[in-house]
Amino acid sequence: MANFLGRFFGKGRNVNRKIEDFLKNLSINRINSLKELPEIDIEKPFNAYITLAILLREKGEFHKCIKLLENLLKESLEDDDEKLVMLNLAITYRVAGFVDRAEAVLKEGIEKFPAEGYFYYELARVNQLYDNWEEAVKNLEIAQGLNGEFQEELFYTKLFFINRLIDNEEIDKAFVVVKTLNDIFLVPFFYYTLARIYFAIGDDERAMKNLEIGIRLSEKHADSFLKLLKKYRNFNIEELEVLIKRVGLVYSLSVEYAKLLEVEGREEEALEIINKVAEKFPLKAEVKELQLRLMWNLGKRKQAVDVILSSLERLKKERKRYVCEACGYKTNSFEWCCPKCKTWESLKLDIE
Structure with a gap:
């Protein structure tokens, strides 16, 4: 050789x-x-x-x-x-x-x-496959102590563990883990987790503050925060209006707002909102469906036909994807962690 x-x-x-x-x-x-x-x-x-x-x-x-x-x-x-x-x-x-x-x-x-941290790191990844997040956290803590190179991985793993505990209604234990987050990364998933845990204990004020920060930090994650809002709050159009005034006309909130306006019979207002959203996301099927329905109901038939023809022409050339900013991986569905390179919060909605 x-x-x-x-x-x-x-x-x-x-x-x-x-x-x-x-x-x-x-x-x-x-x-x-x-x-x-x-x-x-x-x-x-x-x-x-x-x-x-x-x-x-x-x-x-x-x-x-x-x-x-x-x-x-x-x-x-x-x-x-x-x-x-x-x-x-x-x-x-x-x-x-x-x-x-x-x-x-x-x-x-x-x-x-026993002094090689990467064995503990890889064992933590195996623990995650078994959905054993508590053991994953323990092994990553050992790996971090030995190698000092797994700070971000440990942080995100703790956040996932906290969410699993909330799923199982182990709120007290979830709070204990929250207190161990010594190194904080100001990322949407962190504020999502805090909002969720505060909602779970009934502290809506703190939950809403963290929810708003998370949405401002990343519009692409707004849908996850909207789901929290629907789950834990008496969701209504007035509350959504207040939230939009604070964080801006982001995609998920805007579409939901337009739908609620339509239900209340305020179709002109709904169309005004959805037209602004359509300018930013011209190929989103949900937006296009709502936009066309509102136009048709308001008697704007020719305008609706023009939108359809324009969309069909654009669809011939473009396709929407979530694209990983770290490795370029493409998928049709959003994930907190890239399925390919395992980079956290790197998927972004893109038009190619």
Whole structure:
């Protein structure tokens, strides 16, 4: 293997620097177990094998990747190399659906290398798959204490745990977890969680304050806050008017407001509102349906036909998607966390 790599890439210190950089990028998982990434020795077979394993996993060839990593683990390895193999094997087991095997490898890694935080981090991800958010929080706290690199992940995991506790009506326990949020990220999900917990205990004033902050912070999450409002408040048009005056004419609130105006027979006002929304979101089906219905009911038939023709022409060229700002992943449905790269709150409504 060493001779082959030598012939293919060159020998000695004359190795092309681009090749070394390429191998470093492919072996980025080495960062998962080392504080600093050392120079990669392309004459060392281990680096070629681990790089190949990572490539196989990225291509979705999990069986080959697992076989290669399992064979590597049987060899006599240095501690750092053994950590790298075990972590990659656990990750591959997890993404391939062998969650129990991933858990077993990670627990073995923790037993052999108790000071390596990434084993606890990956075990927390396995806990999440089992919907065991309490254990996920505990393992991330250990990982954070050892590596100091999981502050944001720990924060979001605690927020999910709090929401699970609210679902189960364990409000007192949820408050205990809230008090452990020492490092605060001012993101919509944080204010969503606070609004929800205050609604759950009947403190509507504080709940509404957090709800308003969350909506101002991110219009794209307004629908989640609107659902809270409908669930916990005696939802009516007057309350919605007050909220819109405070946070602005954001999409979800505006559509709901227009619908309530229509129900009350205030169709001209409803159409005025929905026309403003349609300028910003011309291809939203809900907006278009409401806009056309209002026009038709108000006798504005020609205007309605013009809107239909314009929309059909635009639909030939454009399509709406939620797009991840971090990795470019596209989906038709909104998630707090990108399904592909696991970046939090990175999905945005986009027109392509």
